[in-house]
Amino acid sequence: MKYNCNIGTAFLCFVIVFYSREGNAKTFERYQIIEVKGVADYTDEDLYSKFDISPEDEDFEILYRNRLEGTAQFLVQPALVEKFDQVIKLNNFASKTVFEDIESSIQISKILRANSEDLNGESTFDRYMDFSEIRKYLSKLQQTYPYKVQLSTIGQSYKNENITMVTITNNVKRKLTKKPIIFVEAGMHSREWVGVASALYLINELVKGAGTPFTKFVEWRIVPVSNPDGYQYTWTTNRLWRKNLRRNLGGGRCSGVDLNRNFDSYWGDPASGTSMDWAYANGNIPLVFTFELRDEGAAGFLLPEAQIYLGVTDFWEAMNVVYVKVVDILKTPTAGCSPNTSSTPSTPSSSPPSEPHSSRRLPILNKGIFNEGFTGREVYMLGRSESSEELSKSSESSEEELKRVWF
Missing domain, CATH: 3.40.630.10 (Zn peptidases)
Known part of the structure; x- marks a missing residue:
């Protein structure tokens, strides 16, 4: 051409x-999204290794990275929150909790959809x-x-x-x-x-x-x-x-x-x-x-x-x-x-x-x-x-x- x-x-x-199929849906009750600062120089593999968690673990995931600001948002299941906090403190990372319970937000959306025409x-x-x-x-x-x-x-x-x-x-x-x-x-x-x-x-x-x-x-x-x-x-x-x-x-x-x-x-x-x-x-x-x-x-x-x-x-x-x-x-x-x-x-x-x-x-x-x-x-x-x-x-x-x- x-x-x-x-x-x-x-x-x-x-x-x-x-x-x-609500009965089969995965629940995210008490799952948290935590944002960590100061990780610009770390690859995803570095971060999984630092927290000693496999990338295959679906209950711990890097959801989003902002390369310009050097931040990363992690999905953390309830059983891993304490371990996660320990690693944060050990490495002097700054962090904040974005969501304390993801499931509550998901349920609100489901109610809105169920009531729609x-x-x-x-x-x-x-x-x-x-x-x-x-x-x-x-x-x-x-x-x-x-x-x-x-x-x-x-x-x-x-x-x-x-x-x-x-x-x-x-x-x-x-x-x-x-x-x-x-x-x-x-x-x-x-x-x-x-x-x-x-x-x-x-x-x-x-x-x-x-x-x-x-x-x-x-x-x-x-x-x-x-x-x-x-x-x-x-x-x-x-x-x-x-x-x-x-x-x-x-x-x-x-x-x-x-x-x-x-x-x-x-x-x-x-x-x-x-x-x-x-x-x-x-x-x-x-x-x-x-x-x-x-x-x-x-x-x-x-x-x-x-x-x-x-x-x-x-x-x-x-x-x-x-x-x-x-x-x-x-x-x-x-x-x-x-x-x-x-x-x-x-x-x-x-x-x-x-x-x-x-x-x-x-x-x-x-x-x-x-x-x-x-x-x-x-x-x-x-x-x-x-x-x-x-x-x-x-x-x-x-x-x-x-x-x-x-x-």
Whole structure:
């Protein structure tokens, strides 16, 4: 495919951005989430070793790390709290308890969902939507807007659930011209429910909300639940489950695959690569972004229903900026364009960086764009540019450099 500087250019933009069996559900009664400071120089393996606990132990887990602030949040079962405190004191780490009883927060959410009305194929952002509700919503959307919405299956999960992609653009069934593409993926980590909700809100706005004009010149491809097995598992069995449900051949307690670490890029290294690193190295995608959504640490992955709307509108505002940037680039076809001399994309440098892009994140967008709180876990850019100042000049960069973007 040739890449020309015109409205038909193949400009690809990726965004990564989520109780029927209550008796079987794992309880987190008296489980705590404890934040530890001063651990910036420790790898995950170092921390598990320091606390003398196996990474396979599902009752002790590093939930989240803020590399910039040098903090880590740990899930600690009641039987390990005393031992955990001893190690903290022995190493002079500062710590604070974020949650004293996770189960109480989980139960509040379950009560809210139990008392909610049937959506009948509609969407809501007053509470989280389960997998069945999401499927019904997407199906009804395609039936109602067949000229604009197209559903396709891009693969199957381990449990043979379809992984659905939603394509949104004007005259979606007509492929007469090639539009720039923005690809959005959410829910790879199944417990991150607000990521799924954000993708669904984006779909809603593009089809029948304020974003309808955004579908004239751009084709949107959105995968709202890329880990359907894991997502359903967080609803029925283990609210904090992160991976898929694949049964590993090695046996032991470790089951499931962390999908975002299952790409052929720094696989198994201390700072393992992610899907973004793979995209950069193998997909010739030079600019890589990720959005990390609410909150700022008080709720973690258990974001209350009262904050869903704030979270999804944060993301929507961010995608407004993305759209404007893509259109601005396409409006300046002669700015920095190199001659069309090759029929294939240029190959990445043969000298890989010394560490994955995912471990050297760079701030790009300031908080004012997304409202306060959106960047509680920071908004990052990953790619060849070594500063946000460079990125701000991206509209003047070459077409070859900008033809593909992964968020």
